[in-house]
Amino acid sequence: MSDYKVDITSQKMKDKVLEELGGRVQFERKANIHGACVKLLTDNEEFKEEWEDNFKFMNEDIRPHAKIFSVEDGGDLHVFYEPVSKTCIIKNCDYYGWIKSIALAAISDFFEEYHSEHPRYSVHGSVVDRGGHGMAIIGPPGTGKTTLTYGLLQKKDYNYISDDWFFTRLLSNASVVYSSEKNSYIRDDLADVWKEFSKAVKQVHLDERGRGISDVNTLFKRRVRESSTLKTVVLLERDISHRPFRKLKADEALEFMLEKDFCNPHQLVRDERKLQIRQEFFWELFQSVDVYLLNTVETPQESLDRIKNLIIG
Structure with a gap:
């Protein structure tokens, strides 16, 4: 929460x-x-x-x-x-x-x-793209979503879409994801893990909580995208009693999201009707993509190595 x-x-x-x-x-x-x-x-x-x-x-x-x-x-x-x-x-x-x-x-x-032919849904998570293949990273706060997102973005063939929140449109033959913000709200400890971003962090005016707005076009020159076709979802947990990495079936992925309150502490309305709407969306989404569960108890680099080959151009 x-x-x-x-x-x-x-x-x-x-x-x-x-x-x-x-x-x-x-x-x-x-x-x-x-x-x-x-x-x-x-x-x-x-x-x-x-x-x-x-x-x-x-x-x-x-x-x-x-x-x-x-x-x-x-x-x-x-x-x-x-x-x-x-x-x-x-x-x-x-x-x-x-x-x-x-x-x-x-x-x-x-x-x-808002009801239309192709309704839009929101996800509290990040998305990167490589060659038109979108990968979403979703997890409860503190499980390493931002760390892994920027870890992937160190590579020049990965494109930035969103690092915190994205929107999804479910089509009959694809799930299309869209960026939500113009720029990124980064943390000062980003450079502690990935040294490549040290210069960018130093240029950001940070608030009292060590966060500030960074221009993504400066961070990722000509590597910013508005949308992508989602092909892979990586769910995150941090539990030393669980194995580090495995593929999930759609029903297992949905069960995880329900247990974790959709990995979103910022839901304004939580009632049975909203629960049903969100549950139906994620069920349909998880049937259209490959879903994996990553346990981020290893080092950031080890966790990164487990997922970086899931997304291909």
Whole structure:
């Protein structure tokens, strides 16, 4: 779970809270997240600047599909979500990482409710591409998702799509994945594992938690892709009692995701209906790709060696 609790609120209560806090908003910015419009309203100039660096720009004449209010009132951290209007109110947050994750969660909630011929689903995970073959890495926080993603991206024939969250479109003969953010929100300890990224980390303005927005076009010159066809999924765990690596059947992969709460601590709505939607999506996804379970109890290089040959050009 995340370090914050989400309170589902009514439209009436949302309006009351916004009436109390609305006068504190100083900055408004819209972002294009996979074609949907998310509006940030905040009193924090640093959040506004990170938001602009993090996400693609959306024209101001587009009405938002979701709104994120982030303001200070001198109290404790509190997160409200009103699911009808897809409005999230975040009080007294000092960490941009939660702001951007909640924005992605809000638009993910929108996509789950948006019915079309080819619905879109969100996954809290990373994707790299090699020669049109997409590999997703999905795991609970702390299992090494970012470490392995950037380990693969040291090689010049691997392309960056997303390192934290991606969107998926299920077609009759393929699963297509799409990037979610314009740039990457990297950690300062990335260079401790992969020295190749030392220079890039030094150029990033880091926040108090040692994280900051890095320009992926600088990190991976001409190796940034918007989409790929997903062929392989690597699920991550960290358990010394389990074997290091094995292939999974679709039902085994789904069981893992259910046990791990879909490896996503930023789900705004958790109820039986949403559980069914997410379960059906992953079941269909896992039947269309090869799925492996990697136990990251070995060194990062040893774990990397186990998966780098799964993706081929």
